[in-house]
Amino acid sequence: MTTDAAAPALVRALNVTKAFHGVEVLKGIDLDVRRGEVVVLLGPSGSGKTTFLRCINQLETIDGGRIWVDGDLMGYDDRGGVLHRLTDRRIAAQRRDIGMCFQRFNLFPHMTAVENVAEAPVQVKGIGKREARERARTLLDRVGLADKADSYPAQLSGGQQQRVAIARALAMEPKLMLFDEPTSALDPELVGEVLAVMRELAAEGMTMIVVTHEMGFAREVADRVVFMDAGAVVEHGTPAEVIGRPQHERTRAFLSRMHAQETEHARVAAEHAAAEEAALAAEDPAG
Amino acid sequence: MTTTTEDRPGRIEARPVRHPWRWVAVAGIAVLAAMLISSFVTNERWNFPFAFEIMVQRPVIEGLWKGTIFGTFGAMVIGIVLGVLLAVMRLSTNPVLRGVAFVYTWFFRAIPRYVLLVLLGTGLVFLYPVFDIGVPFGQQISAALGLSTDLTFAQFAYRDLSSTIWVGALGLGLSEAAYMAEIARAGILSVDRGQTEAAQALGMPPGKTMRRIVLPQAMRVIVPPTGNETIAMVKDTSLLIAVPVIVELFYQSYQFGQRTFQIMPGIVAGTIWYLIVCSVLMVGQYFLERRFGRGFGTAPAARTKATEAGGEH
Numbered sequence: 001m002t003t004d005a006a007a008p009a010l011v012r013a014l015n016v017t018k019a020f021h022g023v024e025v026l027k028g029i030d031l032d033v034r035r036g037e038v039v040v041l042l043g044p045s046g047s048g049k050t051t052f053l054r055c056i057n058q059l060e061t062i063d064g065g066r067i068w069v070d071g072d073l074m075g076y077d078d079r080g081g082v083l084h085r086l087t088d089r090r091i092a093a094q095r096r097d098i099g100m101c102f103q104r105f106n107l108f109p110h111m112t113a114v115e116n117v118a119e120a121p122v123q124v125k126g127i128g129k130r131e132a133r134e135r136a137r138t139l140l141d142r143v144g145l146a147d148k149a150d151s152y153p154a155q156l157s158g159g160q161q162q163r164v165a166i167a168r169a170l171a172m173e174p175k176l177m178l179f180d181e182p183t184s185a186l187d188p189e190l191v192g193e194v195l196a197v198m199r200e201l202a203a204e205g206m207t208m209i210v211v212t213h214e215m216g217f218a219r220e221v222a223d224r225v226v227f228m229d230a231g232a233v234v235e236h237g238t239p240a241e242v243i244g245r246p247q248h249e250r251t252r253a254f255l256s257r258m259h260a261q262e263t264e265h266a267r268v269a270a271e272h273a274a275a276e277e278a279a280l281a282a283e284d285p286a287g
Numbered sequence: 288m289t290t291t292t293e294d295r296p297g298r299i300e301a302r303p304v305r306h307p308w309r310w311v312a313v314a315g316i317a318v319l320a321a322m323l324i325s326s327f328v329t330n331e332r333w334n335f336p337f338a339f340e341i342m343v344q345r346p347v348i349e350g351l352w353k354g355t356i357f358g359t360f361g362a363m364v365i366g367i368v369l370g371v372l373l374a375v376m377r378l379s380t381n382p383v384l385r386g387v388a389f390v391y392t393w394f395f396r397a398i399p400r401y402v403l404l405v406l407l408g409t410g411l412v413f414l415y416p417v418f419d420i421g422v423p424f425g426q427q428i429s430a431a432l433g434l435s436t437d438l439t440f441a442q443f444a445y446r447d448l449s450s451t452i453w454v455g456a457l458g459l460g461l462s463e464a465a466y467m468a469e470i471a472r473a474g475i476l477s478v479d480r481g482q483t484e485a486a487q488a489l490g491m492p493p494g495k496t497m498r499r500i501v502l503p504q505a506m507r508v509i510v511p512p513t514g515n516e517t518i519a520m521v522k523d524t525s526l527l528i529a530v531p532v533i534v535e536l537f538y539q540s541y542q543f544g545q546r547t548f549q550i551m552p553g554i555v556a557g558t559i560w561y562l563i564v565c566s567v568l569m570v571g572q573y574f575l576e577r578r579f580g581r582g583f584g585t586a587p588a589a590r591t592k593a594t595e596a597g598g599e600h
C-alpha cells in the first residue's frame with residue numbers, strides 16, 4: 001500500500017487515557033493513521049486493544065487526550081478551547097463514517113443477511129428500501145455470499161456471519177474500518193475466508209485498524225504494526241521492523257508466544273488439509 | 288462364536304412398577320366427584336338450566352363484550368404501551384426519566400386495583416366534576432390582578448365519563464402498566480449488549496436502536512408473561528363495578544340471579560363465561576409462545592453446506 005506521508009492523518013489519537021473503576025487501561029496512546037493505511041494492533045490479552053478501538057468510535061468515552069477522525073474531534077465540540085460533550089444524536093452521526101466488526105459478529109438475529117446489511121442505510125441514511133436492498137445484495141456478492149442473502153444469521157457459519165458483518169459495515173460507506181479480532185471466534189478452517197475479504201478491502205485502499213493475532217495477515221497486509229502492552233504503545237513500525245526485528249523485550253516475548261501458537265495452528269491446518277485430501281482421494285480414486 | 292439364539296438375552300418382558308397410591312388417589316377423587324354430582328342433581332338450588340339461560344341474557348352478553356372483552360383489550364393495550372415506555376425510561380441514562388418511572392411503578396404496584404378504580408371513578412368525579420385545563424392557580428392569579436379571564440383554556444366534563452368503561456379500562460391499564468414495565472424491562476435486559484453496540488457502531492441513534500433492534504428481540508421474553516397478564520386481566524375486569532361500571536359480566540349475571548332469587552345460577556353463569564374466555568386465551572397463548580419460542584438458535588441444517596460454499600474463498 002502506498003500512502004502519502006505528507007497527507008493529514010485520517011485518525012489522530014493524542015495522549016488517550018481511559019480508566020475503568022479507577023484502573024487505568026489506556027495510559028496515553030498516540031497514534032496517527034493515514035488515509036489508505038492498514039494498521040495492525042498487536043498485544044497480549046488485557047493490554048487495551050479492544051478498549052482503544054472502542055474509544056475511536058465512542059463506544060467508550062475517553063478520560064483524557066483527544067481523538068480526531070477525518071478532522072472531527074470525536075465526542076466533543078471544541079468551542080474556543082472549552083470542550084462541550086456532543087448529544088447522542090451527534091455522536092451517532094460521527095459514527096456513521098466508521099465501520100466496526102466485532103469478535104462475536106453481533107449480527108441482528110431477527111433479520112436476514114440482506115436485511116442486516118440494508119438496515120442502517122435505510123434507518124440512518126434514509127435510502128429507499130428497494131435501493132438499499134439492491135446495494136446490500138451487491139455487497140453480499142462482494143463478500144461471496146450472494147446465495148445466502150435470505151438466510152438468518154443462525155443459519156450461517158461463523159465465517160459467513162463475519163463476512164455479512166463486514167458487508168453490513170461497508171453498506172454505510174465508511175472512511176475507516178475497525179476490526180476487533182474478527183477471526184478469533186472462528187474455527188481454524190473458517191479464518192481464511194474472512195481474512196481474504198479483509199485483504200481485498202485493504203487492496204482497494206480502505207483505511208483499516210485491525211486487532212488480530214493472525215501474524216501472517218499482519219506481515220503481508222499491514223503497512224504498520226503497533227505493539228501495545230499494559231495500556232501503552234511499546235513500539236511501532238513496518239511489519240518487518242516490529243515482527244522481524246523487535247526492539248523491546250516485551251515485544252519479543254509476545255512474538256515468540258505467538259510464533260509457538262502459529263506453528264501449532266499451521267500443524268493443525270496441515271493435518272486438516274491432509275485429511276481432506278485423503279478423503280477426496282478415497283472418494284474419487286481416478287482423480 | 289458358538290452361542291445360539293437360545294442363550295442370548297431376548298426381548299424384555301418385565302413387570303412394570305406398581306403404583307398402589309395412584310389407585311387410592313383415583314378412588315378418593317372419584318368419591319369427591321360423585322358427591323359434587325349428587326349435589327348438582329339433588330340440590331335444585333344449583334338450577335343449571337337457569338344458569339345457562341342467564342348466560343345468554345342480553346345484559347349479560349353485553350357485559351361480556353363491553354366489560355370483560357373490551358375492558359381486557361383496552362386495559363392491556365394501555366398497559367403494554369405504557370409499560371414498555373416505562374421500561375425504556377427505567378433503563379434510560381436520564382435520571383429524571385428513571386425517577387418518574389420508578390415512582391410510577393412504586394405507586395401503582397402498591398395501590399389495590401379495586402381501590403384505584405373507586406378513586407378514579409367515584410373519587411375523582413367528586414373532586415373534579417369538570418376538569419379546567421389552564422395556568423396553575425389561574426383563578427387566584429386573575430382575581431388578584433383583576434383580569435376578566437380566569438386563565439382556563441379548556442374544560443372537560445369528567446362527570447359524563449366517570450362511570451364508563453373508558454375510565455374502567457384506563458384504571459386497569461394504569462395499574463397493569465406497572466407490572467408490564469417489569470416484564471418489558473426483563474425482556475430488554477435479556478438482549479445482548481453487543482446488539483446495541485453493533486447498532487450504535489452503524490450510527491443508529493438510541494431511539495431507532497431501541498425500536499428496530501432491541502425491542503423486536505425482547506419480544507421473545509416479553510410475550511409469554513404478557514399472555515399470563517392478559518388472562519389475569521380478564522378476571523380483574525370483574526372489579527369494574529368499583530368505578531362503577533355496571534355493563535360488566537359478573538355484575539349483570541349476579542344481579543340477574545338476585546332479582547329472581549336464584550343466587551347460585553347467577554354466580555355460575557358468570558363463572559362459566561370466565562372459564563370459556565380464559566380457555567380460549569390459553570389456547571391462543573400456547574400458539575403464540577410456540578411461535579415466539581421458535582427461530583433464533585435453530586436450523587443448523589445450512590451449516591455443513593455453508594462451510595463448503597465458504598471454502599471457495
Ligand SMILES: Nc1ncnc2c1ncn2[C@@H]1O[C@H](COP(=O)(O)OP(=O)(O)OP(=O)(O)O)[C@@H](O)[C@H]1O
Nearest residue numbers: 020021025043044045046047048049050051052181
Ligand atoms: N467495561 C469494562 N469494565 C471494566 N474493565 C474493563 C472493561 N472493559 C475492559 N476492561 C479492562 O480493561 C483492560 C483492557 O481490556 P481490553 O479488552 O481492551 O484488552 P484487549 O487488549 O482487547 O485484550 P484481549 O486480547 O483479551 O481482547 C482489561 O484489564 C479489562 O479487564
Ligand SMILES: [Mg+2]
Nearest residue numbers: 049050051181
Ligand atoms: Mg480485545
